[in-house]
Amino acid sequence: MPGPARLAESPSRNAESDTVTQNLLEPVLTPEGWELLNSLGPYSESDSLRLNEQLRAAGHSPEVVNAALTQSRLRAKAQAKFGPFAARMLFTPAGLEQATRLTVAARHAQRYVTAGLRKVADLGCGVGADSMALATLERDVTAVELDETTAAAATMNLLPWSNATVVNADASAVDLTDYDGVWLDPARRTTSSSGTRRLFDPEAFSPPLSFVESLADTGMPVGVKLGPGIPHDAVPSSCEAQWVSVDGDVAEVVLWFNALRRDNVRRSALLIGADGATELTSNSDFGEDDDAAVGPVEGYLYEPDGAVIRAGLVADVARSIGGHLVDPHIAYICAPDLVDTPFARAYRVLDVLPYNVKTLKAWVKANSIGVLDIKKRGTSVTPEELRKQLLAGTKKATNKATLVLTRIGEERVAVVVDPVLG
Known part of the structure; x- marks a missing residue:
């Protein structure tokens, strides 16, 4: 097997985190561990205990066995x-959780190709997903990762690409003078012996969003991946x-930012599925042109894709x-006719009931409903708990139904719908 990655020493962000991840990875970065x-x-959770015992009985140390089985599970x-x-590949739990899907990473990398950027620094590379995509598209990539163990995993994962190099360093301290562009995937989780915890403040990321903006202010072409829940007012103008x-x-x-930003696009929703990808774009800023007509629940109810909602493009879909909207603050759309759109799922409206548990239980009983799908938006109802309440005593019922719980002004309603299969 290839030898362990040779990595420059760097300061640790979290000593407890380093110990946890080292114990997961170091034992398989040996000839015995790698071969095992x-x-x-194929990993099987039900067989893992038996296999653990067999491997120890065969003479493998507990540390090597545990690390190998952990990597097998992560793979x-x-x-x-x-x-x-x-x-x-090799993984850390946090690195895998934050890693970009390769299908998405390929689209990231294509931006750099389209912009003609040859030499790219991947700052905060994690286990190396985006660097793999950039290297595959013949970009010269320097993958920078602060956590030594995660950098070792990235080194192993990038061995097939001679145009990719891993550096164990602080992303904010890298000299970018000779680079054409930068990609960042800031660490948005902290790791300890009790697991990982997600961070939500952009300034708590490593590196923080302010560092990204400072790079962009120099004119450097920059792309940065963040969690989709970032508030619109935190998105740089x-x-x-x-x-x-x-x-x-x-x-x-x-x-x-800069050369990686498309002309006349301020915000967009890119939907990737089995049949390919489709995108909805807007050149207006957040809050502009977001008003849509408000009307009754009728005809067909449309549930916009989450990316459309996050991008603030619900009104655009409604107009298209x-x-x-059924309420100016709720992301449900109604239209009198069925219109094929990739940006929302359609349901045929069958009935509109007041949200009242007694009323809904009577409706469930009258319609012999035994399987109930509950969707909600704009209400604090917990679907799982409500489903148990409504289906109590209906074990012999077999009919299926879908309820959409929402708010129209101050009134809570339950819309009975039938999914339109596309």
Whole structure:
């Protein structure tokens, strides 16, 4: 196997975090550990205890066995993001959780190709997903990671690409004089022996958003991946903000600065699915042109994709399908006709009931409903708890139904809908 990564010494962010991740990775960065890891078959949680005992009985140390099984489990989990590449990669739990899906990383990398940027610094590279995509598209990549153990994982993951180099250093201290562009994926979690904890303040990220803005202020082409929940008022005015969803789940928002920003695009929603990708863009700022007509629940109810909602483009979708909001503050759209749109899921409206548990229980009983899907927006109701209440005593019922709980002004309603299969 390749030897352990040779990494320059750097200050540790969290000594407890370093110890936790080192114990997960160091034992497999040995000939014995690497061979054992790659000899394991597909990971099975139900068989892990038995396999642990077998491997120890065969003479492998507990540390090597535990590390190999942990990596095997992480590789299995990583297949959703990395596909077949996951079978030869190394991970830390936090690194995998924050890692970009390869299908999305390829789109990031294409921005640098389109902008003609050859030499790219990936600051805060994590386990190396975006660097893999950049290197595949023949960019010369320097992947910088502060955590020594995560940098070791990135080094192993990037070994197939001679045009990628990993540096164990503080991203904010790297000399960027010779680089054409920068990509950043700031650490948004802290790790300890009790697990990982998500950070929400952009200034608590490593490096912070203010560092990203300072780079962009120099004219450097910069792209930065952030959590999709960033408030609109925290998005710098000088960038393009692109929210990305994959198979209906909002994965990220990327802020693009300078040469990486597209002309006439301030915000966008990019939806990636099995059939490809589609995008909705706007050149207006947040809060501008967001007003849409408000009207009754009728015809068809549309539930916008999460990326559309995060990008503040619900009104744009409503106008595009000839629809209206049911409440000016709720992201549900209604339209009299069924219109095919990739940006929202459609439901046929069957009935509108007042939100009252007694009324809804009577409706469930009268319709012999035994399977109930509950969606909600603009209300504090917990769907799981309400479902238990409504379905109590209906074990023999077999009909299926969908309820959409929402608020119209001060009134709470339950809309009975039928999903339109696309």
